[in-house]
Amino acid sequence: xxxxxxxxxxxxxxxxxxxxxxxxxxxxxxxxxxxxxxxxxxxxxxxxxxxxxxxxxxxxxxxxxxxxxxxxxxxxxxxxxxxxxxxxxxxxxxxxxxxxxxxxxxxxxxxxxxxxxxxxxxxxxxxxxxxxxxxxxxxxxxxxxxxxxxxxxxxxxxxxxxxxxxxxxxxxxxxxxxxxxxxxxxxxxxxxxxxxxxxxxxxxxxxxxxxxxxxxxxxxxxxxxxxxxxxxxxxxxxxxxxxxxxxxxxxxxxxxxxxxxxxxxxxxx
Amino acid sequence: xxxxxxxxxxxxxxxxxxxxxxxxxxxxxxxxxxxxxxxxxxxxxxxxxxxxxxxxxxxxxxxxxxxxxxxxxxxxxxxxxxxxxxxxxxxxxxxxxxxxxxxxxxxxxxxxxxxxxxxxxxxxxxxxxxxxxxxxxxxxxxxxxxxxxxxxxxxxxxxxxxxx
Numbered sequence: 001x002x003x004x005x006x007x008x009x010x011x012x013x014x015x016x017x018x019x020x021x022x023x024x025x026x027x028x029x030x031x032x033x034x035x036x037x038x039x040x041x042x043x044x045x046x047x048x049x050x051x052x053x054x055x056x057x058x059x060x061x062x063x064x065x066x067x068x069x070x071x072x073x074x075x076x077x078x079x080x081x082x083x084x085x086x087x088x089x090x091x092x093x094x095x096x097x098x099x100x101x102x103x104x105x106x107x108x109x110x111x112x113x114x115x116x117x118x119x120x121x122x123x124x125x126x127x128x129x130x131x132x133x134x135x136x137x138x139x140x141x142x143x144x145x146x147x148x149x150x151x152x153x154x155x156x157x158x159x160x161x162x163x164x165x166x167x168x169x170x171x172x173x174x175x176x177x178x179x180x181x182x183x184x185x186x187x188x189x190x191x192x193x194x195x196x197x198x199x200x201x202x203x204x205x206x207x208x209x210x211x212x213x214x215x216x217x218x219x220x221x222x223x224x225x226x227x228x229x230x231x232x233x234x235x236x237x238x239x240x241x242x243x244x245x246x247x248x249x250x251x252x253x254x255x256x257x258x259x260x261x262x263x264x265x266x267x268x269x
Numbered sequence: 270x271x272x273x274x275x276x277x278x279x280x281x282x283x284x285x286x287x288x289x290x291x292x293x294x295x296x297x298x299x300x301x302x303x304x305x306x307x308x309x310x311x312x313x314x315x316x317x318x319x320x321x322x323x324x325x326x327x328x329x330x331x332x333x334x335x336x337x338x339x340x341x342x343x344x345x346x347x348x349x350x351x352x353x354x355x356x357x358x359x360x361x362x363x364x365x366x367x368x369x370x371x372x373x374x375x376x377x378x379x380x381x382x383x384x385x386x387x388x389x390x391x392x393x394x395x396x397x398x399x400x401x402x403x404x405x406x407x408x409x410x411x412x413x414x415x416x417x418x419x420x421x422x423x424x425x426x427x428x429x430x431x432x433x
Binding site for chain 1: 293321328330332334339341343390
């Protein structure tokens, strides 16, 4: 029975407190004690806020990490797009040059793109137009360099949708040409990796470096007046030689040919 | 004297944890009672002559911030202490399961009793709902082992504590 004495005392005390009206002295007493404990309550609140702030910060960090990952991917994509845009711009520049040619030149034919280049035979390219576009074997092929057209090669094989072009540096390539200065005619022949050369130019002909070379009207394949290149060297080494050896720098470098204009056989002048 | 200081520090810790936890869970309508968990833990360590006043003060601390009824929590806490001291010989409070179950039952019962006292003495309704009461009791039970461990490790020996 003694063991319930102590709780009975505290229960009685709490009952007395409960029956008190919450006004006057009781309210003041409560307020004073609440004020005493207020710092603890404030510390608890601040701790809670700080902890919830930490979780927010962690969440923000995770979000930032994810965002960073996405932005990196976006940057990679932008770099790719930028390089593609650069390629498109270069193509646009080339096509603009060609449009100028279309407006000015006196030949009829079709534009084509280089679709395939033999990895082992850089002297030939395959273009994306063929017989159905009016291309025939022995059609002359020109390309552009800095807004001016230059001889690129000749069509040697044709299928329905494609054609193979023999570029002018090939050893099998030849074309009748003339030199701009003295109108001397000769035969331009490809020499593989070595420079192009013109044969059969008389020894007495006045030829200088920088002279321009054009296709001749005597050619059975090429229309007359297509710019072929510029004389880069004139040799007269051997005393028994009957003709000059003229080296030519091509107007269109075969390795840089990307778009070409194929002149139709019937419109050749 | 040493235990008295430790007891005071534990009381301060209890008030801090109680308000911090209450701040978080009251926003979602869950009635977690960390202070009662501490009071129960005190009863398992302190002799009744020290346990009752400490538990009474713990309850009274909550009453300082109660706007409806003054003394309700003190009464509820005292009843819980009385139950604990009565059953103390039959329960082993070193077992985690016993600690958790005791806290769960007493926190749920205290919530109900407190609401009843407010209704009786203040003619007001302060009820967290059965979900809020049970989840609050469950959360209090989950925290109980840590609270018991802290109290039992801090308060050892001396005239205030029970002989082990």
